[in-house]
């Protein structure tokens with residue numbers, strides 16, 4: 001199968017675990033390959049060889065993001081002895097979940113046409129229709145049914161609050177909502193007696209002779225190996241956004257054409273790689289949570305990105321100087337992600353008349369809450385000029401389209417021909433190629449011209465190990481792997497080949513919560529029945 005062949009290419013080194021194997025007793029500890037895109041960690045792995053500490057628990061969770069902390073909180077609430085390991089130090093608790101704003105909302109957001117049905121039915125139908133059954137309908141159904149329950153548990157047990165639109169409340173001292181949520185879950189876990197092992201990178205599952213997962217090996221930065229024995233393991237390591245090799249393999253998109261948002265950098269695909277080593281199946285690993293193209297350093301809040309490269313009434317071109325879509329796709333992260341990820345490069349081009357229009361009449365395309373359509377943005381010219389003075393390698397100004405083409409690295413004649421063609425469509429009041437709304441056809445013929453070389457931004461990967469409606473990881477014989485669960489961005493089921501932000505905003509976050517909750521409940525009922 002595809003993943004059996006492909007995973008070898010992610011395995012860059014092997015550990016020598018002779019002593020570990022001895023110490024493991026009945027557990028199977030055949031030396032396995034170690035997935036890493038980090039040479040420093042690999043060196044540590046090569047030097048490692050003996051287990052320096054062994055722990056026993058009921059349930060071990062790998063990763064302290066939303067999925068991992070929800071799993072730990074729920075399992076501990078049900079009485080299990082829980083250990084949570086994270087590759088980060090304590091200062092980095094929470095992973096990319098620290099940056100999250102929106103919990104997701106079952107009662108809103110879907111764009112289906114059903115009327116007079118309950119919120120869960122409405123949500124289920126919206127998601128199933130959006131993904132055209134490329135998502136797992138059984139999982140989606142239970143997710144829709146349990147979504148409100150888990151949101152209520154988030155407040156009642158974890159003490160996390162959010163507004164009617166699903167935005168997490170900020171802290172009293174202005175801390176971001178995502179950070180507040182993480183700290184509440186972390187503090188609750190400590191009160192519940194969950195044991196945390198930081199600087200512990202899970203890298204290999206332990207299995208019994210009959211193939212049940214029974215723990216995990218972790219490695220510290222200094223090369224120590226920690227063995228955690230458990231009745232069940234939950235993989236919540238956040239997907240593979242920071243693993244170039246995996247990203248390129250599964251998405252077929254060159255890593256230097258995209259830019260991951262979030263700065264933890266620890267989402268290296270370890271959970272998925274460990275699952276693959278147990279012959280797990282994958283569910284749409286190519287699915288990525290894209291969030292439109294941007295100028296690096298100028299995210300969706302800056303005038304340079306929002307007004308310069310995110311407007312439906314400008315022109316977007318690819319490496320060949322060709323328009324590749326109706327520019328209105330920029331309104332939707334999934335649409336712009338789908339089409340943008342097919343280009344080697346995305347460029348945006350505007351002219352002086354466009355800049356003047358932004359400064360006096362504002363944008364036509366709303367991005368987040370930062371620039372309202374119709375509100376003038378008087379700083380726009382200054383921001384462009386500053387970027388040019390500072391030699392920003394992605395912002396250019398020229399007197400002619402041909403000169404701009406040279407600067408951008410696009411064939412000047414091809415670019416000129418494409419812009420002339422577009423201006424002709426503006427005269428016709430009809431976009432003969434991509435049928436853009438005539439109201440958005442704006443001629444680009446007033447020098448100077450400005451060109452922007454963009455990167456496609458993404459929040460994370462959202463496909464992963466195939467899981468069922470209990471978050472159990474499914475093996476290539478379509479049976480659950482005993483003792484193995486996955487949650488959040490390590491777990492695939494809810495999404496098809498792409499993300500659904502326009503249909504169900506916040507669904508990655510709610511999925512992390514629900515899948516963590518499910519794993520804990522199932523593991524406790526199945527493997528810790530005396531509780």
Ligand SMILES: Cc1cc2nc3c(=O)[nH]c(=O)nc-3n(C[C@H](O)[C@H](O)[C@H](O)COP(=O)(O)OP(=O)(O)OC[C@H]3O[C@@H](n4cnc5c(N)ncnc54)[C@H](O)[C@@H]3O)c2cc1C
Nearest residue numbers: 063065066067087095097101102202238262488489506509
């Ligand atoms: C800037 C930003 C904003 C976002 N905003 C939203 C939003 O508003 N709404 C929304 O739905 N989604 C949002 N997302 C997506 C978000 O990532 C998911 O919603 C969700 O938080 C993912 O949770 P997780 O637990 O799966 O992963 P993470 O939160 O990334 O946690 C993974 C954890 O695993 C740890 N780890 C990694 N490898 C190992 C290993 N080998 N051993 C042990 N630990 C390991 C990491 O250090 C990390 O702590 C946003 C993402 C970003 C980057």
